[in-house]
Amino acid sequence: MDAIMVSGLTKVYGSLRAVDGIGFSVARGEVFGMLGPNGAGKTTTTEILAGLRHRDSGDVRVLGLDPGRAGNVLKTRISIQLQSAALYPRLTVLETVRLFASFYPDSLNPVIVLEQVGLRSSTRVLTSKLSGGQLQRLAIATSLVGNGELLFLDEPTTGLDPQARRALWQVITGLKDQGKTVFLTTHYMDEAERLCDRVAVVDNGRIIALGAPRALIHDHFRERAVEFADPTGIAANIDLTRLPGVTRMERHHQTVTLYTTEVTATVENLLAKAGGNGSAIDEFNVRQATLEDLFLKLTGRRIRE
Amino acid sequence: MKALLTLTGATYKEIIRDRMSLFWFLAFPVLFVLLFGAIFSNTASHTFHVGVAGGDGTVVGEAVRVALRQVPVFSLSAGTREAELEALRLGKRSLVIDLPDDSMVVSGQPLAVALYYDQGQQAMNQVLISSVSQVLHEIERQLTGRPTLFQIRVEAVQAQDLKAMDILLPNILAMALMQLGLFGSLRLVSLRERKILKRLGATPLPRSWLVGSEVVVRLTIGLIQALVLVGIAKLVFGVVITGHWLWVMSMVLLGAVVFVAMGYMLVAFAKTEESGLAILQVFQFPMMFLSGIFFPVDRLPSFLQPVIKAIPLTYLADALRQMMTGVAPLYPLTTNIAVLVAWLGVSLVLSVRLFRWE
Numbered sequence: 001m002d003a004i005m006v007s008g009l010t011k012v013y014g015s016l017r018a019v020d021g022i023g024f025s026v027a028r029g030e031v032f033g034m035l036g037p038n039g040a041g042k043t044t045t046t047e048i049l050a051g052l053r054h055r056d057s058g059d060v061r062v063l064g065l066d067p068g069r070a071g072n073v074l075k076t077r078i079s080i081q082l083q084s085a086a087l088y089p090r091l092t093v094l095e096t097v098r099l100f101a102s103f104y105p106d107s108l109n110p111v112i113v114l115e116q117v118g119l120r121s122s123t124r125v126l127t128s129k130l131s132g133g134q135l136q137r138l139a140i141a142t143s144l145v146g147n148g149e150l151l152f153l154d155e156p157t158t159g160l161d162p163q164a165r166r167a168l169w170q171v172i173t174g175l176k177d178q179g180k181t182v183f184l185t186t187h188y189m190d191e192a193e194r195l196c197d198r199v200a201v202v203d204n205g206r207i208i209a210l211g212a213p214r215a216l217i218h219d220h221f222r223e224r225a226v227e228f229a230d231p232t233g234i235a236a237n238i239d240l241t242r243l244p245g246v247t248r249m250e251r252h253h254q255t256v257t258l259y260t261t262e263v264t265a266t267v268e269n270l271l272a273k274a275g276g277n278g279s280a281i282d283e284f285n286v287r288q289a290t291l292e293d294l295f296l297k298l299t300g301r302r303i304r305e
Numbered sequence: 306m307k308a309l310l311t312l313t314g315a316t317y318k319e320i321i322r323d324r325m326s327l328f329w330f331l332a333f334p335v336l337f338v339l340l341f342g343a344i345f346s347n348t349a350s351h352t353f354h355v356g357v358a359g360g361d362g363t364v365v366g367e368a369v370r371v372a373l374r375q376v377p378v379f380s381l382s383a384g385t386r387e388a389e390l391e392a393l394r395l396g397k398r399s400l401v402i403d404l405p406d407d408s409m410v411v412s413g414q415p416l417a418v419a420l421y422y423d424q425g426q427q428a429m430n431q432v433l434i435s436s437v438s439q440v441l442h443e444i445e446r447q448l449t450g451r452p453t454l455f456q457i458r459v460e461a462v463q464a465q466d467l468k469a470m471d472i473l474l475p476n477i478l479a480m481a482l483m484q485l486g487l488f489g490s491l492r493l494v495s496l497r498e499r500k501i502l503k504r505l506g507a508t509p510l511p512r513s514w515l516v517g518s519e520v521v522v523r524l525t526i527g528l529i530q531a532l533v534l535v536g537i538a539k540l541v542f543g544v545v546i547t548g549h550w551l552w553v554m555s556m557v558l559l560g561a562v563v564f565v566a567m568g569y570m571l572v573a574f575a576k577t578e579e580s581g582l583a584i585l586q587v588f589q590f591p592m593m594f595l596s597g598i599f600f601p602v603d604r605l606p607s608f609l610q611p612v613i614k615a616i617p618l619t620y621l622a623d624a625l626r627q628m629m630t631g632v633a634p635l636y637p638l639t640t641n642i643a644v645l646v647a648w649l650g651v652s653l654v655l656s657v658r659l660f661r662w663e
Contacts, residue, residue, distance in 0.1 A: 052507055075509040082507065086500035090322040091315055102311035103508040126322075146508070 001064055003028045003150050003181040004049060009058035011044050018044045020205035021058070026183060026198075028149075031176050033196035034185040035291060037303050041205040042185035043083055046154045049183065050080045063150060076105055079148035081140050083155050089128035093119055096127055097141050104146040113145045116171050118164060132159045140168065144175075151175065153184040157191060169195055187303050189291040201295060208298045213291055220297060221289035223247055223259035226266055230256045234279040243269045250296055259289065308510055313518040320492075320522055329488070330526055331533065334481035338534055341473050342542045352380045353399040353433060356389035360404030365416065368444045369404060376440070393421055400433050470542040472632055475625035476598035478534050479560060482527055483592065483618050486564025487585050489523045490572045493660075494581040502662055512662070520565055527561035528554060535629075548628035556628055560621040563645050566652035567617070573659035592618045597635075617648040 004026035011019040019041040026032040034042045047053040049060060051067035051074060060067060065074045087096050097114060101107035114120050117137040122130070127138060136159050143151060153172075157165045172195055175182055186192055192199045193213040201209040201216070209216050223245075234240075235256045241249050245262030260266040263286055274281045295303050321327060355373060360366025373381050384392070389401045403419040418441065420434060493516070496502050505515060531554065538544040546553065571588055575581030595602060595609065596618035605613065613619060624641035626632040636644075 050507055052503065072509045072511065075507065080507045082500070082504055084500050086504045088315060088319055088501060089499075090319045095315060095318065099311055099315045100508065102308045103510045142504075 001028075002026060002061075003030070003063060004032070004183060005059075005061040006045075006049070007059045009045065009048065009060060010056050011041070011048060011053070012056050017205050019048070019055075022200075022202070022205070022207050023058075024200050024207065024210055026181060028181050029176065029179050030197045031172065031182040031184070031195055033192040033199040034183075034202055035187065035189065035192045035196075035199045035295075035303070036185075036202035037187055037301075040202040042202060043154055045202075046080070046152050046183070046185055047082075050078060050152050051075065052080075077148055078150045078152065079104075079143040079146040080152040081143040081154060081156060083158070087127045087135070087138065087142070090126060092124050092126055093130070093138055094123035096138060097145050100142040101145045104148070106147050108145050108147045110141075110145055113141045116144065116174075117141045118167050133161055133164055136160055137164060137168070140171075144171070148180075150181045150183065153182065155185055155187070157186065157188065165191070189295070189303065192291055199291065201291065201298070203295070203299050209294060216294060217289050217291065220294050221259060223261050223289060224263050225287050225289050225293060226258040226260055226263065226270070227283075227285045227287065228256055228270075228281045229254050229283040230279070231282065232279040234274055234277055234281070237277065237279075238273055240270065240273075243273075248297075250293075252302065255283075257293070259293075309514050309518060312510070312514060313521055316518045316522045317525075320526070326488075330481075330485050331530060334477055334484075334530060334534055335537060337477050337481075338474065338537055339541070341477070342470055342538070352378050354392075354397060355379045355381055355433075355437070356392060356398040356401040357381060357383045358386040358389040358401060358403050359406050361406070363404070363406070365444070365448070366404050368448065369402065369441070372440050372444055373402075373437075376436070390421060393423060396423065399423065400437065402437065470538060470544050471630035472626060474534065474538040474544055475629045475632070476622050478531055478557070478629075479596075479618055479622035479625050480593060480598055481530050481534065482557065482560040482621065483564045483589065485523060485527050485530065486561055486566075487568040487571070487589055488582075489519075489526075489565060490568025491578050491581050491585070493519060493569065494572050494575050495578045497662065498577055506662065516569075520562070523565050524558060524561050527557060531557040544630065546629050547631040553625070553628050556621070556624050559642070559645055559649075560625070563617055563621070563649045563652070566649055566656055569656035569660060570652040573656055573661065592616050595619075596622055598622045617645055620644045 002025040004024075006025065007023040009019055009022050010017065022041075022045065024032075034045065036042055044053065048055045049062055049067055051062075051070065054068055062070075062074060063077055067074055088099075091099065093114065094110060097110035101110050111120070111123070114123060117140055119134060119137055119141065122134060127135065130138060136156070140153065140156055143153065156172075157168055160168065169191070172182055172184070184195070196213060198210070198212050199216070200207045209220075211219070230251075231254055235249070235251055240246060240256070240258055243258070243260075244265040245260040246258050246266055247261065248259045250257045250259075258266060258270070267286065271281070292303060295301070357366075357370055357373070360369065370381065370383065373379050382389075382392075382398075386403060389398065389403075392398045393401045399422070401421040403421065405416050405418070420437060422434065493502070496505075502515075506512075535544075535546060535553075539546070568585065571584050572581040575584055591612070593599070595605070595613045596616050597613070598618065602609075602613050620636065620641040623635045624638055624645075627634040627638060
């Protein structure tokens, strides 16, 4: 049986359809990501799955239970990290994690969990004295310590520096190795690509793509992306989509992205045209398509705008 | 069970580390007792300055002076009529007795004695004038040699000597319990405002345990508060607690519980800590002044009397006064307890129904 099953889930706030009839399932032991811009409905979905919010319609099963009715039976088996790290201000880091450990029947050793999130040296610091990144890691520690079968992490790496992000990726990979199911939301494509077995790309409350990151990219792009900065506006003067192999072009400020099936032919012709035209091409870069490219293709917008 | 213990411990730490609220809940009532105690213990040893003018060298004049000097609370001063009346005007005398200068005792001819007093001191004058008149009548009886018709024996009816502090201590304790209960409820509002309630709601922790741990911590602070106040009143002001400590502490607990529940009821709708504070103050101020803990309320307008009779603080203070220091009760103890329990019931039901967790 799947860890999470969702079908036709809808949540309306006034005239806003925050979640608009989405459906997906998450297998046990899977790391599943919800990827999308702010306001796409990721947090609302997470909170409905964790039993913190009521849905308007649709069917939801989490570990076989309806989170809207299961109450504490379900809450002992799942852990959640909320986006706003809200903790008692006058408890120390260790006291906070101990407190959350006491709520769960099968909790982990608080000190070991703090070690994992890199707060071992701050155990005696009051939470009100922590930096934003430290607070975020403490919030994650309070969800890890419950040792649930299923973890909900809502934007776990937002506000973290690159080093702390990588450390947290390791923790999440470790959870997967232990056979735990992880449901996370993010607006970082690299995070989703690196961590998630499968992702649901969401926009305006709907799922616009669902599957393994590589497969999604492969399905939508047989092409590679040829990207460059175009300060002199060659893309405006020459129709670059007529270059050999090019299927599509995207322009965003000064950055031009050409999606091509024949990288060598495209690049040779592009450079020849630019040279003949006297245009300056900078920050030249050939890469695989990413989830960001996918989002752009499907919505016409970038994720973080 | 482990969760409840850990949570209660965490709540203690949270509150003890909040120096500001600790000051309001513990230090403030203590300062109150010390301050009021200092003011009222001065009036307890008050002496009345009585001025005597005229009648120098006469039999009556001497007799009056000798007699008045024997009254312990009178501090006697003699001077000219003008000087003594001026002193009265300046508030340096409570009473001036003006005796005739040519006081010859002639049978059948009364001597004119004038008593001057300060009109601003109504209550005190009643006592002063009657005691001075009594002294004068006694002198008259001795000088004229008339037989005594009545032998008046004065006996104290009150079982013990009540001092200002005996009334003040239970009143301040009642007030402190009200503050603790009402304003303590703001913590839950602040936890909700900062989304901590939401975070805890995502854990298996039952809400009742969360509220339970908050209440247990409040009650403990209430008990500590009571012990500290009583201790200071005993050691510094020599107040004697007449009631059994177990009953007194039970009443303290009941009072604390009533106001904790009332606090949660009042802040049920408050969105922020600030708005909660505003709502509480709207109720707390009238309760403080209409409960009779600072001044008697029987002379307040009659339309206020139903309000006064509804205020739980009236009953808690009355119960504590009669239990702790044997002050004459306004209501029977059973009435006090019944009203408090009724308030507790109403507040509990309404706060459970109305409190918004999100």
